[in-house]
Amino acid sequence: MTRDPAVAGTVTLADVARAAGVSVATASFVLSGRGGSRSAGSAATKAKVREAAAELGYVPNRHAQAMRTGRGGGIVLTLGTLDDPWAVQLTSQVRDDALAHDLSTLVLADERWFEYLVGASADGAFVTSIDFVDGGVERMRRLAAATQTGLVAFSAVMEPESFDVVSSTPVLAIHRAYARLRERHDRVQMLAPDLGHRAGGTFANARARAFLDAARETGDGPAEQLVHVVPGGSHDTYLAAVEWLSGPDRPEAVVCHTGYQAVALRLAAARVGISVPEDLEFISIGDVPANSEFFGPISYYGVDDVFARLSSIIIGRATDREDRPGVLHSFDWEFFPGTTTRDHE
Structure with missing residues (x-):
């Protein structure tokens, strides 16, 4: 019989163990986040304990549990x-x-x-x-x-x-991304978020520094002018990318600081009517999940x-x-x- 919710707070771990036909120790293992342990018993035993807890309305005291078990x-x-x-x-x-x-x-x-x-x-x-x-x-x-x-x-x-x-670290990957795009383009730029809330801002970030180093090693620059800084967040990046791609200084090759920026840039290119990759090539630094790729997979450097x-x-x-x-x-x-x-x- 399901316990009246009004008195659910009186249900103890011993009540659950008794209803499930297991020891208090086993019930504790199952309900304390240690269900993966062999001490918690078989899958059928765990199911019985959880069913009994749900029927009785047992709610574990997580604070007391953590003090007792460290979990x-x-x-x-x-x-x-x-x-x-x-x-x-x-x-x-x-x-x-x-x-x-x-x-x-x-x-x-x-x-x-x-x-x-x-x-x-x-x-x-x-x-x-x-x-x-x-x-x-x-x-x-x-x-x-x-x-x-x-x-x-x-x-x-x-x-x-x-x-x-x-x-x-993506430092070497950024150098390789720069070199890959530079083979086909005279000017490679980076799309980077405004990191003013972090110490040193955008240009102190390891990814931006790696891009600046790659540009300088190639003799391109001024390197800082190749970094296009936009507000953080997917929506604001998209709006800023539309403006960038619609302007007189439209890029032809871009290294995107992170995956969400690559997605925003791809959407902006579709909105403006720019052909990818014929008129705009870009590479994401970091994996882009498949459910975010609305126009086919985005080229990226990442970890398998x-x-x-x-x-x-x-x-x-x-x-x-x-x-x-x-x-x-x-x-x-x-x-x-x-x-x-x-x-x-």
Whole structure:
């Protein structure tokens, strides 16, 4: 019989265990985010425990659970934005994979990851903006010392400590993208977001710096004038790209700072009536999810099977935190030709 919701708060873990015909320890494993453990029993046992919990209206006290087990039942992705298709695709992958381990997926859409995670009871966290915020490296170390969360740092400058590090720098890829387009065009430009909210702004960003270096090494410039800075966000980038492509200084070859900008540029080209790749070639730095490619695949430099690989690392760290030393995961970038460059022809 379903418990009256008015008294659902009186339901205990022991009540659930009794209704499911299992021990309190087994019920605890299943309902505390540790369902992937063999101690949680078979799939049928887990199903019985969850059904009993739903029938009785049992709601676990996550705070008490975290204090007791060190596990809060969730993975936090500190992505800083929801505007990038890359971030959305990663979130979808982790969500699907984490559910098999009874873990929920939460997204932090700002860069206050230290302040949030130091007081959270997350099982795992993927921290992405370490290299781009003031004191990011030191904050990561302080966070690792202050929490039991299984941490994965996305950084080109850190080494593993008590946390894993994913090193995936696009610097060489940007140089190669510049050279690839420069073979066919006298002028190659970068479409970059306004990063005025970050230390040093757009030109201090590693991707912009790599582009400037590539232009200078080729003897092109002034290099800073080759970077077309637009407001951040997909919609504002699209509007700015329409204006750019409609103006007298319309580009012929563009390296896009990130995937969402490449999508916006492709839509803007269709709106203005510019033929791609005949009159405009461009390359994305970073994967562009297929469901964002409305006019065929976009040429990009990225990491093969990146979302599944990242998800596996993040969930692995969340589910296995017992005195495990940090591991360095190095991701190499390669070129994937699409319909926005002439390579596919």
